[in-house]
Amino acid sequence: MKKILLALVSTSILLIGADHIVDQKHKTFIPHTLDVKVGDTITFKNSDPFAHNAYTDDEINEFDIGMQKPGVDVTVKVKGAGKFNVECAIHPNMLLEVNAHK
């Protein structure tokens, strides 16, 4: 019985996917590169005392979290495989490179 329960729990963890934390601090995405799997989530934090944004124009994974105030967390889901860049619309020098695997 315990083994069955354990199998069920690990299966649901696989289905739900992992969450990857990306902080925005000193106008930098930390980390600035990220390896993820399709179905994982990315949670953007903002540790700066001013607003940030995160968006990508990637066709499959397109998102735009809008104006992200300090201390607010926003989570997005990785929908498809491939490499894509995430930028901040407010600070054009900020870059996060995501590599999404199947």
Ligand SMILES: [Cu+2]
């Ligand atoms: Cu920013």
